[in-house]
Amino acid sequence: MIVALNNKSNLDCQEFQHYQEELKKIKTNETLILCPTFLNLGQFSSDTISLGSQNVSSRGNGAFTGEVSALQLKSYGAKYAIIGHSERREYQKESLEEIHEKLLRLLENDITPILCIGETREEREQGRVEEVLEQEILTAIEGMSEEDRARMIVAYEPIWSIGTGIIPTNQEIEEVFQFIKTFLPKASILYGGSANEENIDQLNQISLIDGYLLGGLSLKVEKLKIFLQKLEK
Numbered sequence: 001m002i003v004a005l006n007n008k009s010n011l012d013c014q015e016f017q018h019y020q021e022e023l024k025k026i027k028t029n030e031t032l033i034l035c036p037t038f039l040n041l042g043q044f045s046s047d048t049i050s051l052g053s054q055n056v057s058s059r060g061n062g063a064f065t066g067e068v069s070a071l072q073l074k075s076y077g078a079k080y081a082i083i084g085h086s087e088r089r090e091y092q093k094e095s096l097e098e099i100h101e102k103l104l105r106l107l108e109n110d111i112t113p114i115l116c117i118g119e120t121r122e123e124r125e126q127g128r129v130e131e132v133l134e135q136e137i138l139t140a141i142e143g144m145s146e147e148d149r150a151r152m153i154v155a156y157e158p159i160w161s162i163g164t165g166i167i168p169t170n171q172e173i174e175e176v177f178q179f180i181k182t183f184l185p186k187a188s189i190l191y192g193g194s195a196n197e198e199n200i201d202q203l204n205q206i207s208l209i210d211g212y213l214l215g216g217l218s219l220k221v222e223k224l225k226i227f228l229q230k231l232e233k
């Protein structure tokens, strides 16, 4: 399974050094992907954990102040990049078209995109889950080859579940995963949103899940170890 760790905007320089030493002690057969902030990305080195970023510029190198290009990420050893996280869609007002451009920049540089999609509580209550997800998926992957689609990772992160301690029922997750597979039958699909060492036993019953995108738990190494142990059961 894939376990991607989204540190979000956490850990300063010293904290990150300590954190990565602790992380490296973890013994697991799962594929761990660490996505630190851009600043900490250059500090990371590991033979067993892969490196990912939390974002990428929708453009290449050039006069784009404050942006980090896919080419730069690649030179720092990033193999994966999260795009379209709901926090960026909300706070940075990232558009569907921008996310599509980011996806293209990543593929041009052999970086695997981890495309985040998910609905709000309101959208779920209005019965609009499939409509929202379909739009997020189709605009992102427009024009992509079958081969590139198969390389992608999708993270289903219901917005109402992120950081709230509330997770969907297994049936709700299964329905969404089946739906995603109608567009991307070969892509890996992760679940994200309050996944932790306590609810992993329940989530683990869902055979369609290829892995997890962890926010809060990524920062708690001891609890992360328990999560990984339970995942391997």
Ligand code: 13P
Pocket: 006, 085, 157, 161, 162, 163, 164, 192, 193, 194, 195, 213, 214, 215, 216, 217
């Ligand atoms: P939490 O695990 O803190 O709910 O965050 C999920 C997430 O947004 C990962 O990208």
